[in-house]
Amino acid sequence: MAFLHGLVAGGLTGIQLINSDAHAALVEAIGSTLTGSGWQQCRPPLSGPPARLRPPAVDHAGVGAPFRWR
Template sequence: IAIGVRDTGEREVLGFDIGTSEDGSFWLTFIRSLVARGLRGVQLAISDAHEGLRSAIGAALTGASWQRCRVHTMRNILSQVPRASQAMVSSIVRTIFAQPTQEA
């Protein structure tokens, strides 16, 4: 599924598809179908770090930056932390995403 966010902050489902795998060719076809339907001006694509998806974003959304999604980032961080410390680490990491400026 692809969800877009307008300048106004409104979210919109751009499209969805079901494939037999999440390989690069599936994602490239999916993203190209969105472009063919009029998707333009993508500045930032946020996704998990699936290599096929990242490659497809780079190929089909020229000029767009890529960012790893917060949920997947947090899951990976917490997978490296003992269970007893996960709540504390999670709360500290969330403060990173709550900063008012990039410099902060």
């Protein structure tokens, strides 16, 4: 929370939306420090080979070839 207080004390204003993980202490600190701002939970980045995200019924021969995971 001290970090957020420092930003506000340093002149940070006009924040409309904060995107962060849902750690309870972080959400509480954002709510109490940056009042009037919206908050949304961020989504983790996609991980793993892109080929696992493709529909299984479609033939994607060669898709993901440049992205071989080892």
